Amino acid sequence: MATPLSVDWRNYSASSAVVLVSHSAAFHCVILFPRRAFADLVRPVESEDAALCSVNQARASALTRSSSSLASTRTILDGELNGIREAGTWKAERVIVSPQGPMIQVEGQTATILNFCANNYLGLSSHPAVIEAGKKALDTHGAGLSSVRFICGTQDIHKELEEKIARFHGREDTILYISCFDANAGIFEVLLSPEDAVISDELNHASIIDDLESHLKNSQNLRQRLIATDGVFSMDGNVAPLNEICALADKYNALVFIDECHATGFFGKTGRGTEEYWGLDGKVDIINSTLGKALGGAAGGYTTGPKQLIDLLRQRSRPYLFSNTLPPPVVACASKAFDLVMENPDLPKKVVSNTKRFRSRMTDAGFTVAGDPEHAICPVMLGDARLASQFADKMLELGIYVIGFSYPVVPKGKARIRVQISASHSEQEIDRAVDAFIKIGRELSVIA
Numbered sequence: 001m002a003t004p005l006s007v008d009w010r011n012y013s014a015s016s017a018v019v020l021v022s023h024s025a026a027f028h029c030v031i032l033f034p035r036r037a038f039a040d041l042v043r044p045v046e047s048e049d050a051a052l053c054s055v056n057q058a059r060a061s062a063l064t065r066s067s068s069s070l071a072s073t074r075t076i077l078d079g080e081l082n083g084i085r086e087a088g089t090w091k092a093e094r095v096i097v098s099p100q101g102p103m104i105q106v107e108g109q110t111a112t113i114l115n116f117c118a119n120n121y122l123g124l125s126s127h128p129a130v131i132e133a134g135k136k137a138l139d140t141h142g143a144g145l146s147s148v149r150f151i152c153g154t155q156d157i158h159k160e161l162e163e164k165i166a167r168f169h170g171r172e173d174t175i176l177y178i179s180c181f182d183a184n185a186g187i188f189e190v191l192l193s194p195e196d197a198v199i200s201d202e203l204n205h206a207s208i209i210d211d212l213e214s215h216l217k218n219s220q221n222l223r224q225r226l227i228a229t230d231g232v233f234s235m236d237g238n239v240a241p242l243n244e245i246c247a248l249a250d251k252y253n254a255l256v257f258i259d260e261c262h263a264t265g266f267f268g269k270t271g272r273g274t275e276e277y278w279g280l281d282g283k284v285d286i287i288n289s290t291l292g293k294a295l296g297g298a299a300g301g302y303t304t305g306p307k308q309l310i311d312l313l314r315q316r317s318r319p320y321l322f323s324n325t326l327p328p329p330v331v332a333c334a335s336k337a338f339d340l341v342m343e344n345p346d347l348p349k350k351v352v353s354n355t356k357r358f359r360s361r362m363t364d365a366g367f368t369v370a371g372d373p374e375h376a377i378c379p380v381m382l383g384d385a386r387l388a389s390q391f392a393d394k395m396l397e398l399g400i401y402v403i404g405f406s407y408p409v410v411p412k413g414k415a416r417i418r419v420q421i422s423a424s425h426s427e428q429e430i431d432r433a434v435d436a437f438i439k440i441g442r443e444l445s446v447i448a
């Protein structure tokens with residue numbers, strides 16, 4: 001399976017240099033090295049002059065660049081592109097010409113398509129109240145701030161949303177980012193130093209807890225140990241064993257960080273996520289999540305946790321300091337989505353009942369569906385990469401939009417179709433998808 005933790009090594013290495021101490025086991029232990037040792041990787045953030053100077057140099061060289069240098073760059077890029085095509089890992093994009101929802105219109109298709117591959121778990125991406133809130137904010141707060149937060153980019157609605165998210169998670173404070181990718185990229189170099197370690201999962205297999213315990217034992221001399229995991233793994237629909245992770249964190253005095261992108265708003269009894277699912281409310285120290293999936297699906301991410309951490313992130317987190325403010329309509333859409341989740345505890349219940357219906361009918365038909373029985377990510381395991389892509393194409397011919405995932409996104413031989421269930425799917429739509437799976441599954445001899 002692909003590295004399940006989205007806060008992966010690329011993020012660490014982009015901002016603070018790291019070294020992998022152990023990668024033979026499920027949990028990785030990473031010691032952070034000082035950033036100044038890797039100064040050439042890091043843009044001099046305090047010096048606007050230096051940045052300006054490099055821009056001017058780039059402009060000058062663009063003007064004098066010979067056509068032959070561009071020609072050789074094109075050759076290099078063509079080589080890379082061909083390599084991707086030949087490896088069969090080219091990602092083509094289908095163009096949707098309608099709002100996101102259970103039924104969508106796709107360019108080139110006359111019929112509407114039943115959509116099972118969006119992260120629109122609660123169906124709020126085109127909910128009328130969410131759209132209305134976005135439109136209103138456009139009128140009252142404008143299209144955007146033309147600024148980062150700390151210069152002149154903080155509006156009342158940004159503060160209100162941060163407070164709302166902190167309340168939703170029962171945390172002290174929250175900081176908004178333009179994406180959860182940025183929230184993940186921003187946190188580690190602020191919180192951790194060379195005296196600390198981050199222990200992070202790569203494989204979610206049975207030995208996960210043994211590996212974690214041994215890393216915790218072996219790193220007791222360090223100042224802080226941060227256990228970092230996804231709450232729910234996006235390719236497998238597996239839930240992290242947070243109960244055991246938190247127990248070990250208590251035992252060895254470590255911190256716990258979770259990425260809740262595939263849990264916030266819809267997983268756990270009232271949508272509070274993986275902590276709630278395990279009955280561990282308040283046990284996790286730091287939560288990162290996205291506004292770009294269940295919560296309206298527009299964009300944005302956040303870190304929620306201890307006040308001092310949030311205060312320090314506002315001072316030091318580079319994606320926060322050097323990227324534009326979340327646009328007001330996006331803030332308003334997410335804020336309304338949180339209201340809807342808090343007012344309608346039935347929304348997460350609908351995700352679970354739809355999920356159970358899909359999973360049980362598929363299993364009865366003979367398919368292997370991986371992941372947690374209650375989680376809306378339902379990977380239909382097919383094994384072979386070509387079979388997965390052929391299967392998905394045939395599903396589209398029947399009007400069902402699903403995507404096949406294969407290596408390198410998931411391990412070799414573990415190709416699958418990842419079905420994502422939403423509260424906005426009707427039971428008839430779930431049944432239609434299952435019927436299509438059964439028809440094609442028989443045609444391709446996946447099931448009897």
Ligand SMILES: Cc1ncc(COP(=O)(O)O)c(C=O)c1O
Nearest residue numbers: 006179180181234261290292301
């Ligand atoms: C587990 C996980 N973390 C982080 C992200 C990034 O979220 P965002 O789209 O808000 O940057 C994703 C998005 O796919 C994700 O699946």
